[in-house]
Amino acid sequence: MAPNITEFISDGFEALKLVARLSWRRNVKAWIQVPFGIVLILLACFGVNALIGLSSVSFPASVACLILLFLILNLIDLVIGHQRTRALVSIIDIPAGWALRYINLFFTPS
Numbered sequence: 001m002a003p004n005i006t007e008f009i010s011d012g013f014e015a016l017k018l019v020a021r022l023s024w025r026r027n028v029k030a031w032i033q034v035p036f037g038i039v040l041i042l043l044a045c046f047g048v049n050a051l052i053g054l055s056s057v058s059f060p061a062s063v064a065c066l067i068l069l070f071l072i073l074n075l076i077d078l079v080i081g082h083q084r085t086r087a088l089v090s091i092i093d094i095p096a097g098w099a100l101r102y103i104n105l106f107f108t109p110s
Contacts, residue, residue, distance in 0.1 A: 029094060033094045033095070034094060034095050034098045036095075037092075037094055037095025037096070037098075038095045038098070038099065040095070041065075041095055041096070041099070044065055045061050045062055045065050046061075048061045048064050048065050048068070049061035052064060069092075073085065073088070073089065076088065
């Protein structure tokens with residue numbers, strides 16, 4: 001009975017090593033890039049909210065950030081070209097895509 005348990009544990013560790021080796025890019029994306037990107041998005045939104053707070057205009061910072069992102073991406077597309085802009089959008093899409101996929105959770109009443 002003891003060899004079966006040690007064999008089972010050994011197989012379990014081998015499976016964990018195989019999963020870690022084959023899916024490390026996805027794990028880095030999920031556990032490092034998404035939280036870091038979400039924090040950057042929240043910091044940008046907080047900064048825009050602070051700038052809007054200095055004026056007498058009442059405007060949602062999230063909408064202002066979306067408009068700024070649209071304008072900046074269009075300007076970058078004109079300046080550096082479509083191919084490099086697509087590379088930038090693929091980087092922005094990591095945290096933004098996650099936020100859009102789970103946006104319904106943020107509006108769920110408690």
